[in-house]
Each structure stands twice: as structure tokens, then as C-alpha cells.
Amino acid sequence: MRGFWVNDALEESPLSADAVLDVSGLTTRFSTPDGVVHAVNDVSFELRAGEFLGVVGESGSGKSVTMMSLLKLIPMPPGHIDAGVADFGGDDLLSIDAAALRTIRGGQIGFIFQDPMTSLNPVLTVGKQLCEPVMLHTGADRKGAKARAIELLDLVGIPDAAQRFKNYPHELSGGMRQRVMIAMALACEPKVIIADEPTTALDVTIQAQIIDLVKDLREKLNTAVIWITHDLGVVAGLADRVIVMYGGRIVEQSPVAELYARPEHPYTQGLLNSVPRIDQKGGELTSIPGQPPSLLSEPTGCSFAPRCPYAFDRCLIETPRLAAVDAAGEHLSACFWDTAQGRERT
């Protein structure tokens, strides 16, 4: 088979030199009473320094589990990471010991969760929770940590930061709590921030505030961001590159403009056609027929094949791998069918 498979492409690509995080072959499963859930299957990607990587997928696509696996934030058991390497500055996140991982978690890699109400401790003031990582990871004393915490609250646009320092999470609104979460993730000047659906629980005008803040912070801080979402609209205005996941696999990966202008994978195409746009008059919505796959069976073939309008015999037997579809090797798709040419890829 010809074509640039992703791993070969990575070795040759000069861009991989500045990758801050290089994940390959990540496979995460959960052993449940109903059987083994194949949540993440052989996922490989890289995150480049300072870049904003959008990860798009529906529930059960494996987008959150992929990122949580990297920091071992999944419950183990029932979860187990069966294979994979995650190179972060020379360390393999998946094999280093717990103590080493602890210094990276919250230090060099920050995490922002979807629901700030359940991820903040309700019985501690936000100030106390902000000081904790600062003291732990930077060795600052109480006074220094407090000054840093107030500086951070100010940075994320919380008015009257010194007063808010003393507030408990329940005294803040949803948008303010998410700002506190962002401040916590930024506390130790991480190289990477992983944000898991950070605006999904928020109202649309508050989401716009948070996105505005994130754009502003990006310009100031130059931190690499992985932004997990189900909303194709949110990443369109934020990301440099986008990864699309389906059934525990990456099905497409591309620079943002290219992905929306020329989606290659039939799933990405279907997804873009099924969302209405606020700036366009409604026509018929083209829905994707069928249901998302059950992850309980060992995936054979392409997991999108049962819903795919282009599927043919090969899709049911063989699993397509991510391969470059453009000359630069930046746009990758995992599909045997070339929808533009209307023929099988060779």
C-alpha cells in the first residue's frame, strides 16, 4: 500500500520537532460487567508547542477518555491502558511512576473540567484551592501563593479579585467558577492545558465571555491547549488544528480551515451537514442515519461503516488507518473511499 501513513509522516515531518506531547498507539479499555468497553483504540497524535488543538466527537467517541488516560485520570480499575506511549518532554506519561506523574499533573499539564461545580471543593474557599497547587508545585510560601492567586484571578477577568479570594464556590456563578478553574489550570504556568468541554455547561452569552478570555490568554501566555468539545462551532473560531474522533478512533485530523472547507471523512462530512447554522437560512438537514457504535465488541473494520453512505466490503473487514490526503501531509483521514474522486483510495 502506498501513501503516507501517519507514523512515517511523523518521523519525517520537520514540524514534529517542536511537539510538546507525542502520543502513539494509545489503547484504553474498561472491564465492565457487560463486557470490555473498547473506549480508545490505537490513537496517535501530537501536540505542538503553543498550538490550539480542537478534539471533536460525540459522546462515547473516546475524546475525553483519550486525554484523561494520558494523565491516568480514569478510574483504574475498571479502566486499563493496554498499549501506547505518550512522550512529554522525554518522559513517557504512561509508564512513569505515580510520584513523577503527580508533579506533571497540575504543574506542567493543567486540566479544566466541564462542570466547575463538581470539580471545585465546596468546603474550601477558591483562594485556598488556588494556593494549593501554587505552593505544591512552585514551592512558594503562603504569602507568595496568595499574591499569585490574586494575580491569577485578576488575569482571568474576575472583578475585585482580592474579595473573591475569600469566596466559596457556591457564591460564584457558573461562568465565574469556570474562570476560577481556568485560573487553577494556569497557576503553575503549564506547557499544556487540557480543557474537557469547558463551556458546555454554560449559557451561550457566558460561553462567549469564556471563549473571549481564552483567546486573550492565548496571546499572552503561549500555552499549548487541547480543547475537547462536541460543538463544531466552538473549535472553528479557536483551534489551529482539529482532530475528529468516532468510535474510539481518530477518523480525521486537519488544520482548521482545511477541515471545514474540505472535510474528507464521511463522518466529518455528515456531521457538518447535520448542524444548522445561525447565519444561514434553513434548508433540509441531512442527518446521519443509525446510531453510534457499541464499544462492547472488538472493533473490526471501520466503526462508521454501518452508517456510512460510501461503505463497501473492505470497510467491514479492514480498519482504515490515518493517512495523508494532501501534499503537505497535514490533513489526514482514515477512510478507504476518496469522496472527492468517487473511488477507492490506493
Place this chain on the structure above:
Amino acid sequence: MTETMNAPTQASDGASSGVPILEVTDLKKHFPIMKGLVRRKVGDVRAVDGISFQIRKGETLGLVGESGCGKSTTGRVILQLDRATEGSVKYEGEELVGKSTSQMRGLRPNMQMVFQDPHASLNPRMTVASIIEEPLIEHRFGDRAERLAWIEELLGLVGLSPTHANRYPHEFSGGQRQRIGIARAIALNPDFVVCDEPIAALDVSIQAQVVNLLERLQDELNLTYLFISHDLSMVRHLADRVAVMYLGRMVELAPVDALYESPQHPYTQALHSAVPVPNPVVEFGRERIILKGDIPSPANPPSGCSFHTRCPIATAECAERVPEWRETNPGHWVACHLV
């Protein structure tokens, strides 16, 4: 000041072609706040605070707003699932406010509801057939054989198979469960259906399936929808007219194209500009109106225009006087001093 919110009967509304199926006039729903040992009433949450509009036969009226704006309460009060504090709801000319539960029962077959959460709104211990049969028994629809035949037909109508009839809700995915909820809602041949965020709990690729189903059923069964949603893009896709609510009041109501192409109320404009578009060219190029601050509590709404605390163009007048609900263009209603 709420008298100023009193809309004249909106006969001049739009092309005035449609016959109203539902007329809502100065509707209010206040929930009491009780405190202390003797549960003394200390205030009200003004969930719905004086709204007036009509829904015409065969149309879809979209009702949009952020959480806590009163859109779901409006839907429930219209169906008398919650009792109105004040105001009037007329269904085909008949006043519903003040009707007893048994008086309402006779009207229930005409007006139904599709709920947001397909997990919570279906009884897990009942089969699909018995879930859909329940309203049929309640309203004495045919004998058992006729009912089962109709259930099979209904399942076909909503895109499920008759073999699904004897399964339980947990055996279905979210999208399929929502189809069951829709089958139950249309079982008694209603004219009017309140859809309360029917797609909010569904995955993106499934949302389009359910919306297409609702649109097809509307054509085939001649249904009128009140479609409550926070998804402005989806409402643009399926509504004929759209109403925008903020803190219990309606701020704008207009035909869909007018509302999305020339929104007049500053809140509608901000809401519109806050919705991300799945197209990087559009997204990187556009200027956003970012509202400051949070949505105030409906227990203690701001004076005057309730939006004045976040409004980018508010004047001193806005803090003092409640803006009048008035028609600025034929069929285009706005509550703002500055329009």
C-alpha cells in the same frame, strides 16, 4: 409597571393570515420563596412576568432564551401543568386558566408535550407499548386490538419498528427514546404540541434525525408547535416565528428571517453574535458583542428593563421604566426604549 407589558391583541401580527390556535395574554407565573420555621413567604421568583403572544395554526413558534429565562415554565403554564399566577391562556378561544384538572382532561388530547430528557420522561418499568398505550386508555381510545394496531402504526410513523413495542426504555439509545416520547405525544392526534428542549440531551448527529422527524410529522399531521430551545441555530432552521425571553419577559418576537437578519433588541443581537458558527472563515472574521456580567436572579430582577444591567447601550431611562411591548414593524414586536 407591568401594565405597560400588556400587549394589544396581536391581530395585526405578520401577514395576519394564520388563525390563532393559542392566545396568551399578560401571563405570569410567580413561585413563592418560603423561609424560616413557619415557612413564611418572603418573596417571589418571577419565572414568567407578563408575556403576551399568539401561536397560529400550523406554525412553529420558537421560544429561545438562556437558562432561567422562563421559557420552560411558559410551556408548562400554557398546558396548565403549572397553574398561572395571573393572565390568560386561550386555546381556540377557550380560557384554560382556572380550569380544574378534570375540566382540563377533556382538552388534553388536543395539546401534548415532548419532554427534554428522554431518560427521565419514560417509565423504566413499562414496555414501549404500554407507555404509548397509557394515554390511549386514559382517553378511552378503541379496544385493545385497535390500540395495539395504532401503536404499531405510531411506531412506524416515528421511525421505529413494530418489534420494538415489547421492549423497555433502557434497551434504546437517547434518540430512539425521544422517538418513543414523540409517539406518545402524538398518540391522541393532538393539534398542538409543546416541545421542551427535545433535542438538548441528544448527540449532534442524532439531533438532526429528531428534528427532521418533528418536521415531517408536522406536515403529515398538521401539528402546531411551540418549540422551546436554547439552540438558536436549530430554531432558525425550523421555526416560522421566534420569541426571545430574558428574565421572565419577552424582549422580541418576529418572523424568523426578520429576527435573525435584523434583530432589534440589544439582547437578541448579543445572543445572536454569541453563537459560534461551524466555519472558521466566518468565525475568525466576525466581531462579537460580549455581554458583561451574569444573568441576574429572577427572585430579584433589576428595576426597569431587566436587561439594563448588561445592556451595552442602556440609558438612565432603562433603569427606571419597563419598556413597552410594541410593534415596530408589522409582526415584529420589541420591548426596548431605544429601538
